[in-house]
Amino acid sequence: xKGYTDKPWSVGILFSQTGVTAIIEQSQxxxxxxxxxxxxxxxxIEGRPIDPVILDPQSEPARYRxxxxxxxxxxxxxxxxxxxxxxxxxEVLPVVERHNGLLxxxxxxxxxxxxxxxxxxxxxxxxxSLPLAMYLMENYGSRFYFVGSDYxxxxxxxxxxxxxxxxxxxxxxxEEYVDLNAGPEDFQAILEDIARVEPDVIFSTVxxxxxxxxxxxxxxxxxxxxxxxxxxxxTNEAEVAAMGPEAALGHITAAPYFRNLPGEANSVFLxxxxxxxxxxxxxxxCCEAAYxxxxxxxxxxxxxxxxxxxxxxRVLRGAEYEAxxxxxxxxxxxxxxxxxxxxxxxxxxxxxRLEREATRPIKPDPYLAVPALNDWANAPIRKE
Amino acid sequence: MDNEDIIQRLRGLNVxxxxxxxxxxxxxxxxxxxxxxxxxxxxxxxxxxTEQVDLAFVEVREKPSEVTADFLKRQQERPxxxxxxxxxxxxxxxNLIDLGVDGVLPKPVRPYxxxxxxxxxxxxxQEGRKKEKLITKLKSKVENSQKLNEAxxxxxxxxxxxxxxxxxxxxxxAMECRKTVTxxxxxxxxxxxxxxxxxxxxxxxxxxxxxxxxx
Numbered sequence: 073x074k075g076y077t078d079k080p081w082s083v084g085i086l087f088s089q090t091g092v093t094a095i096i097e098q099s100q101x102x103x104x105x106x107x108x109x110x111x112x113x114x115x116x117i118e119g120r121p122i123d124p125v126i127l128d129p130q131s132e133p134a135r136y137r138x139x140x141x142x143x144x145x146x147x148x149x150x151x152x153x154x155x156x157x158x159x160x161x162x163e164v165l166p167v168v169e170r171h172n173g174l175l176x177x178x179x180x181x182x183x184x185x186x187x188x189x190x191x192x193x194x195x196x197x198x199x200x201s202l203p204l205a206m207y208l209m210e211n212y213g214s215r216f217y218f219v220g221s222d223y224x225x226x227x228x229x230x231x232x233x234x235x236x237x238x239x240x241x242x243x244x245x246x247e248e249y250v251d252l253n254a255g256p257e258d259f260q261a262i263l264e265d266i267a268r269v270e271p272d273v274i275f276s277t278v279x280x281x282x283x284x285x286x287x288x289x290x291x292x293x294x295x296x297x298x299x300x301x302x303x304x305x306x307t308n309e310a311e312v313a314a315m316g317p318e319a320a321l322g323h324i325t326a327a328p329y330f331r332n333l334p335g336e337a338n339s340v341f342l343x344x345x346x347x348x349x350x351x352x353x354x355x356x357x358c359c360e361a362a363y364x365x366x367x368x369x370x371x372x373x374x375x376x377x378x379x380x381x382x383x384x385x386r387v388l389r390g391a392e393y394e395a396x397x398x399x400x401x402x403x404x405x406x407x408x409x410x411x412x413x414x415x416x417x418x419x420x421x422x423x424x425r426l427e428r429e430a431t432r433p434i435k436p437d438p439y440l441a442v443p444a445l446n447d448w449a450n451a452p453i454r455k456e
Numbered sequence: 457m458d459n460e461d462i463i464q465r466l467r468g469l470n471v472x473x474x475x476x477x478x479x480x481x482x483x484x485x486x487x488x489x490x491x492x493x494x495x496x497x498x499x500x501x502x503x504x505x506t507e508q509v510d511l512a513f514v515e516v517r518e519k520p521s522e523v524t525a526d527f528l529k530r531q532q533e534r535p536x537x538x539x540x541x542x543x544x545x546x547x548x549x550x551n552l553i554d555l556g557v558d559g560v561l562p563k564p565v566r567p568y569x570x571x572x573x574x575x576x577x578x579x580x581x582q583e584g585r586k587k588e589k590l591i592t593k594l595k596s597k598v599e600n601s602q603k604l605n606e607a608x609x610x611x612x613x614x615x616x617x618x619x620x621x622x623x624x625x626x627x628x629x630a631m632e633c634r635k636t637v638t639x640x641x642x643x644x645x646x647x648x649x650x651x652x653x654x655x656x657x658x659x660x661x662x663x664x665x666x667x668x669x670x671x
Contacts, residue, residue: 184571186487186490186567405486405489405490406490437492438490439491440492441463441466442464442467
């Protein structure tokens with residue numbers, strides 16, 4: 073190993089460590105930092121370590137733009153890992169496009185975007201909403217109750233879900249939105265309505281701290297996930313740990329990755345995570361995405377020897393990686409990622425137990441306006 | 457067709473890009489593929505007739521393009537048109553107006569905006585077509601009602617009947633002959649004109665005779 077005499081490769085990191093989405097973004101930050109550690113311990117890239125410049129946008133979309141400007145104003149920084157909420161990505165996007173930088177976005181989102189300056193590492197709706205809707209209708213019934221935080225992702229996500237539910241002959245009995253900073257009391261009226269309407273399943277696109285408040289309030293109001301589950305695309309291990317196993321029991325999440333997946337790549341990942349952070353409670357699918365995106369970047373950097381966007385993009389398109397979730401690949405058509413598709417349910421011990429998974433990675437289709445129920449049919453599924 | 461339909465039918469659209477093969481055409485084509493349209497770029501515009509095109513992106517420059525105009529003329533139904541313009545100079549703007557584009561996509565082409573420009577152009581195109589159809593329908597309705605009125609007047613004058621009776625006579629005749637009321641009205645008007653001409657013309661020719669006779 074070279075004794076790092078050369079200048080390090082500086083990369084920007086924009087994950088909020090404070091504010092409403094801090095739990096999940098801290099988890100993404102950890103994933104990115106773990107990967108950077110691994111790369112640096114193995115000798116860096118061309119003998120130069122990766123040096124993360126970490127800024128905290130405090131869950132404020134406008135701050136993401138300011139800090140992205142600040143990062144890219146540094147001539148050594150051309151690559152940023154960051155953003156959770158779509159609203160924050162939309163703020164950063166014009167900045168990275170203007171500087172011709174590269175944003176690695178390790179979060180599921182609503183689709184309908186392509187920028188040559190973004191590499192999308194989270195699931196598009198065809199990779200998670202479709203399988204989830206099919207699973208719910210097969211197992212719980214067709215009367216859906218939608219609850220979401222009030223911003224673009226929940227609204228668009230619900231539009232997709234509504235389409236699928238209708239195609240399956242189901243019905244959306246209500247669609248309610250709460251403030252992003254919703255406290256436990258903000259869910260009272262909705263919970264009363266749920267008790268009255270008696271839907272088969274609740275589809276939640278509540279994000280951030282509202283998630284923990286919502287699941288807890290549901291539990292306190294007598295809601296039972298084993299009978300009428302809350303299904304989500306975002307609720308994860310870190311939030312389950314925060315709400316406690318009683319409130320989380322029986323609820324369902326669709327994601328490419330769950331912490332307790334079997335497999336060599338995942339156990340090595342978790343081992344190293346534990347060694348660095350002392351626990352694995354905060355490992356989530358978005359954390360895993362941040363982790364593999366840093367590795368994809370490092371592998372690309374090894375080939376290009378520069379952090380300029382154009383050469384990086386050329387080698388990133390079609391790049392593959394053996395991630396903790398399994399093999400993934402950047403789709404050269406749209407900069408999104410072929411991902412695994414899985415559905416899991418929280419058991420009594422507060423762990424996700426796999427219910428169903430696709431047998432191979434699913435191609436991202438970010439511009440799927442009208443998802444058809446049979447779109448997933450060409451991806452064989454494995455039931456547990 | 458309502459707006460939801462426009463979004464739902466995006467992927468079925470047959471899209472043609474009439475633009476020289478360069479970075480802009482490439483960028484546009486790739487974004488169209490991402491959106492999921494059936495898209496192809498052809499340059500120069502094909503001289504042979506092609507499959508019906510639903511939507512065409514056409515390069516618009518300071519000089520009107522004859523090959524593009526010829527191609528559009530050969531289309532059975534005018535496709536939705538989106539102009540690809542690199543300049544906003546009056547001559548380019550003039551050509552955009554002359555072509556009657558439903559939307560404009562500025563160059564250099566960026567992936568953002570392609571989808572909205574398609575959706576908006578489709579809406580304008582559909583509304584235009586809907587209005588055209590409505591106008592054609594209303595026009596023929598007005599014409600038909602004029603014909604019917606004229607025919608009724610003819611019958612009323614010849615037979616000394618009321619309007620209501622005249623109408624019933626026309627309708628009855630239409631049912632007998634399995635024709636439309638308008639067709640019968642048309643025949644009545646034509647026959648009347650013919651009879652009128654037959655009566656009037658000899659008169660006009662015999663005028664001098666009549667006059668001399670009277671004298």
